[in-house]
Amino acid sequence: MAKSMLRYDRLIEDALRGVVRQVLADAAEEGLPGAHHFYITFRTTHPGVEMSDRLRAQYPEDMTIVIQHQYWGLEVEETRFRVTLSFNRMQERLDIPFSAVTGFADPSVQFGLQFQPTEDGLPAVAPLAAPEKAAVPAPVEEEAAEKPDERGQVVALDAFRKK
16 A cells, blocks of 8 residues: 555644644733633654753643743744743743644633644644646647547536536
């Protein structure tokens, strides 16, 4: 069986990470509306995660943070977000790539997502390149289209249409 070149699983996860990115960007700009609050779980060992050694020792693999009442300086970029949270009355700045996020939940509306962390820290697909100019096929002569060839016979769809 041929190996698939299209990674639909990663494409979907990238799109859903975009939902998380947008929700955090909205919260950064306008604050949290109503009772909304977020639980975000991420891999602390993922490349690009920046946190204090004290927190990394406490959470050597995974960590869940809550963005609700006591958060400051939420900044959202295309590939990462930064936030300052209070841990045992000490403020800590976290810098988290979206590719490290393994879970997102907003319990106020019973919404949640789970992700597989990307090993390379990159999205599933590269940015789109400009398409190459496609070759234009030569016109088919009507006479040749009506004759069967080695691959099969051309069938007119008019025979199947309701009148």
